[in-house]
Amino acid sequence: MNIQEYISSGIVESYVLGLASNEERQEFDQLYSIHAELRQAKQAFEKNLEQQALDGAVPPPAVLKQKLWNNLGLDSVGALPVDKPAGGKLAVLTPVRSFNFAKMLAAASVILLVASTLLNFYFYSQYKSSAAKLDELIASNQQYANNSNLMQAKLLQYEKSFDLIKDSNMAVIAMKGQPVSPQSFTTVYWNRQTKDVYLLVNALPKAAAGKQYQLWAIVDGKPVSAGLLGADANEGLVKMSNIAKAQAFAITLENLGGSKTPTVPIYVIGQI
Amino acid sequence: MSLKAKDQQSFSYLYDNYAGALYSIVLQVVPDKDLASDVLQEAFVNIWRKIESYDPTRGRLFTWMLNVTRNLAIDMVRSKAYQNNQKNQGMPENDFFEKAGNSLQLSVDNIGLRKVVNKLKTEHRVLIDLAYFKGYTHEEIAEIERLPLGTVKTRIRSALIQLRDYLK
Numbered sequence: 264m265n266i267q268e269y270i271s272s273g274i275v276e277s278y279v280l281g282l283a284s285n286e287e288r289q290e291f292d293q294l295y296s297i298h299a300e301l302r303q304a305k306q307a308f309e310k311n312l313e314q315q316a317l318d319g320a321v322p323p324p325a326v327l328k329q330k331l332w333n334n335l336g337l338d339s340v341g342a343l344p345v346d347k348p349a350g351g352k353l354a355v356l357t358p359v360r361s362f363n364f365a366k367m368l369a370a371a372s373v374i375l376l377v378a379s380t381l382l383n384f385y386f387y388s389q390y391k392s393s394a395a396k397l398d399e400l401i402a403s404n405q406q407y408a409n410n411s412n413l414m415q416a417k418l419l420q421y422e423k424s425f426d427l428i429k430d431s432n433m434a435v436i437a438m439k440g441q442p443v444s445p446q447s448f449t450t451v452y453w454n455r456q457t458k459d460v461y462l463l464v465n466a467l468p469k470a471a472a473g474k475q476y477q478l479w480a481i482v483d484g485k486p487v488s489a490g491l492l493g494a495d496a497n498e499g500l501v502k503m504s505n506i507a508k509a510q511a512f513a514i515t516l517e518n519l520g521g522s523k524t525p526t527v528p529i530y531v532i533g534q535i
Numbered sequence: 536m537s538l539k540a541k542d543q544q545s546f547s548y549l550y551d552n553y554a555g556a557l558y559s560i561v562l563q564v565v566p567d568k569d570l571a572s573d574v575l576q577e578a579f580v581n582i583w584r585k586i587e588s589y590d591p592t593r594g595r596l597f598t599w600m601l602n603v604t605r606n607l608a609i610d611m612v613r614s615k616a617y618q619n620n621q622k623n624q625g626m627p628e629n630d631f632f633e634k635a636g637n638s639l640q641l642s643v644d645n646i647g648l649r650k651v652v653n654k655l656k657t658e659h660r661v662l663i664d665l666a667y668f669k670g671y672t673h674e675e676i677a678e679i680e681r682l683p684l685g686t687v688k689t690r691i692r693s694a695l696i697q698l699r700d701y702l703k
Contacts, residue, residue, distance in 0.1 A: 276695035279594070281602050282666050284673065305594070311702035313556070313597040315648060320555030321562060324572055328550055331576050335583055337543050 269294065270304045279308055424461075424500040432456040436512055438533035444468055449531050451478070451512045452500060458507050460489055461500040467530065470494065470516060477517045479525050480509035491521045510535055546583060553597065554579070557604045563649045564608035564668050574611050578604040609670030651701045659694035666691055 277283040278291045295301050332338075427433060432455050440447035447468065452461040462478055470476055476492040489512065490503040513532040515525040557578060561571045581603050589599045611617055652663050665671045665679065673691065677684040 271696065273692035273695035273699070276699050277692065279598055280667055280695070281605065282691065282695070308699055308702070309595040309598045311699070312601070312648070313595060315651060315702050316556035316560060316597070316601065317553075319559045319648065319650060321559040323554050323558040323575055324568075327572055327576060328554070331550070331579050334576065334580060337546070 266294070266298045266300050270301060275301070275304050275308050279305060279312065420499050424463075427452060427454075427459075427461055427500055430454065434535060436533040436535055438512055438514065438531035440466075440531055441529050443528040444530050447531050449514060449533075451503075451533065453506065453509070453512075453535075458505045460503040460506050462492065462503050463500050464492070467514070473519055474516050475519055475521070476514050476530070477521045477525065478503050479513045479515065480506040481511040481513060482506075482509050484510075486513070486525050488521060488523075491517075549582070550579060553600060556597070557600060560601060560604055560648065561608045564605065564670075565611055570611060570617075571608075574608050575604070578607050581607065605667075606670070609668075613670065651698055654701055655694050655697055659690055659697065662687060662691050663694050663698070 274283065274287060274291060278288060283291065291301075295305070428435075434453045434455055436451040436453060438449045438451060444467075446466060448465040449467060450463040450465060452463065453459070460478075460480075467476065470492075475494070478489040478492065479486040480489045481487075487506065487509075488504070489506050492501065492514075511532060511534045513525070513529045515522075515527070515529055517526060554575065558571065558575050561574045561578070562568070565571045565574055578600070582600055585603070589596060593599075649668075652660055652667075655663065661680070662676060665676045666673070671679065673684060673687050676682075676691075677687045680687065682690075
């Protein structure tokens with residue numbers, strides 16, 4: 264068979280356009296694989312056919328592409344129809360805007376995080392120093408309270424002493440230092456009505472270890488113990504034993520726990 | 536080939552480039568624009584789904600898409616629903632070959648392949664119209680045109696050779 268005659272018979276066009284019968288198609292397929300000229304002729308016609316169709320293109324309705332994409336369940340972003348500027352613009356703008364918005368959000372949250380961290384440090388240090396100050400204040404407040412209690416106790420004691428002293432029934436016996444301790448001086452306040460005895464230590468040497476002072480009432484020439492003086496008994500009036508009757512008071516230094524009879528020397532003595 | 540991977544972007548590119556060309560082919564078979572749009576959509580659905588069956592060694596992609604599209608258009612025209620609709624509109628079934636070269640189809644007469652076909656002599660043009668745009672077999676055309684089958688074949692071949700020259 265002359266391939267040129269075959270080609271120019273119109274079989275190529277008939278085949279390409281789908282007008283050839285089954286027998287013609289089978290014959291064409293066989294010759295097609297053998298003859299390069301046939302392949303070239305077919306390719307040339309297909310190319311021309313395509314060009315003709317492109318030249319005569321009629322734009323389909325603009326909505327058709329979106330309908331098709333929806334129909335196929337395709338992602339419409341990135342597959343924007345060229346002939347849909349409005350839809351395209353919207354679809355392009357939206358992700359850009361949301362991207363910027365997301366970026367801004369991220370930036371804002373980072374700034375907020377940093378600011379919040381700094382504030383946290385600031386408030387924490389503030390809190391720490393406030394807590395320290397509060398502790399100091401509590402401590403000093405406690406000290407003031409203690410001092411105040413102490414002062415109040417002292418004040419009460421002085422008030423009590425003063426009340427005792429100003430009592431009209433109170434006899435004041437000044438006891439003068441004797442040769443063993445001339446600088447010593449004490450005062451006994453003796454209530455004639457209640458027979459209460461209070462001792463005020465104005466000045467006495469500190470008692471030696473294992474010793475303590477003892478107050479004696481001299482009743483009809485005989486000494487009667489009126490009680491022992493504690494080591495802390497050098498502030499205010501100290502309540503001693505009741506003495507019903509006496510002519511004088513004297514203080515001696517005795518062994519701890521006191522004695523039944525006084526030992527010499529007498530430190531101070533005063534007549535009523 | 537990226538299209539075989541069903542790459543959406545390639546498909547989008549394909550649509551943008553060829554939808555117009557294929558739409559003009561559909562319009563030559565189905566003049567109604569709404570119906571033609573439906574056919575075109577169906578054609579691209581088929582192209583998307585059947586792209587695997589396209590063999591690049593057997594011809595150009597456009598030729599394959601053209602035949603997919605043309606076959607769908609012809610199926611549409613030949614469907615009972617379409618035929619009934621045409622009847623209801625008072626268009627006798629056997630009237631179409633009389634109108635093949637008629638001005639009633641002016642809207643599509645001057646586009647694409649039809650424009651080339653219109654350059655043919657009437658006796659050739661009618662046969663190409665029946666064979667290519669209406670999808671009739673040579674035997675059917677012989678019956679419709681009351682011509683010997685051999686004459687139909689010869690005329691169609693002759694028409695195609697002229698078409699090839701017009702397309703160059």
